[in-house]
Amino acid sequence: MKLNITNETSRLRAVVLGTALSNGPIPKIEEAYDPKSIEHIKAGSYPKEADMVAEMEAVAKVFEKYDVKVFRPQIIENYNQIFARDIALVIEDKFIKSNILPDREKEIKAIQYVIDEIDSKKVYKAPSEDIHFEGGDIIIHNDHIFIGTYKGDDYSDCIVxxxxxxxxxxxxxxxxxxxxKEFDLNKSMDNPRDNALHLDCCFQPVGKNKAIIHKEGFRNLDDYRYLVDFFGIENLFHIDKDEMYYMNSNIFSISEDVVISEKNFTRLNTWLRSLNIIVEEVPYSEIAKQEGLLRCSTMPLIRD
Incomplete structure (x- = not known):
């Protein structure tokens, strides 16, 4: 397989889509990785496996409609394998394995059959365990790579x-x-409305020269201003804390003029259609309860 990813919006040809099958029991609070999951565990509203499976199948059907080749992880019994974006990423023709939370190492093994189709000289793994990155923090934009990070002194204690x-x-x-270009993001283990878990939770390019952005996701206002200057304020769709909480910036582009979006994102979807972008609406509000949405659960392999 010849990989090719140079941006977020070129025509998609092949993708890894996570799976919610055999997702396991509701985690204990101390097992949760993010404040939104904890919120729903406490409230008794943590998503049910059957609902999440149905949501992901709706996305698979959209990919089928657009003739995108879809790879799914091999099933690990009683294990969360929804968020394929976290475990690896493709930039140009390189497949780069993430250094992720140690509890999640199994997930990369579940897509080994995909990796086996790639030239081994194009598969990379960080040489040291103290080099941390996840795919949700890395956005490829032609000659730029935008990376979300956290520069707080408490990084080592901050699970988000x-x-x-x-x-x-x-x-x-x-x-x-x-x-x-790196961006210092706001993090919170207590309040999901103050937590930009990854860069794609508060920013993502869309269409030809547009982007979705949540200003309060950035710890440093200069980082936000960088993107304003880069795209132009008129080309940015600003989302508020509630829209960020529901993951409005975490849609997924099949091409410059086709996106998959959550069906309840009324304001965003209206704006996208005003740009003559086709919006394929799917239900994804249950998966969103784990602080991830459409970009989080996909890992593109080939775009034109």
């Missing part, structure tokens, strides 16, 4: 901080000809 500056430097070392 998934990409450190060593991770940023590692990605930079692999792509010396690209402009790599």
């Amino acid at each position: 901080a998934r990409t450190n500056m060593k991770g940023v430097e590692y990605i930079r070392s692999l792509f010396p000809n690209k402009i790599v």
Whole structure:
């Protein structure tokens, strides 16, 4: 398989889509990785497996409609394998395994059959365990790579901080000809409305020259201003804390003029259609309860 990913919006040809089958029991609070999951565990509203399976199948049907080749992870019994974006990513023709939370190492093995189709010289793994990054924090935009990180002194104690500056430097070392720009994100284990778990939870390019953005997701206002200057304020769709909480920036592009979006994102979907973008609406509000949505559960392999 010849990989090719140079941005978030070119025509998609092949993708890994996670799975909610055999998702396991509701986790204990101390087993949860993010404040939104904890909120729903406490409230008794944590998503049911059958609902999540149905949501993911709706996405698979959209991919089928657009003739996208879909790979699914092999099933690990009683294990959450929804968020394929976390475990690896493709930039250009390189497949880069993430250094993720140790509890989740099994997930990469479940897509080994995909990795086996890739030239082994194009498969990379960070050389040291203290180099941290996850795919949700890394957004490819042509000659730029945008990376979410966390620069707080409490990084090592902050379970919602998934990409450190060593991770940023590692990605930079692999792509010396690209402009790599990191963004310091706000993190909170207590309040999901204050927690930008990954960069794609508060920012994502869409269409030809547009982007969705949540200003309060950035710890440093200069990082937000960088994106305003880069895209132009008129090309940014600003979402508020509630829209960020429901994951409005975490839609997924099949091409510049086709996106998959959650059916309840009324304001966003109206804006996208005003740009002549086809919006394929799916139900995904149950999966969103785990602080991830459409981009989080997909890992693109090939775009035109």
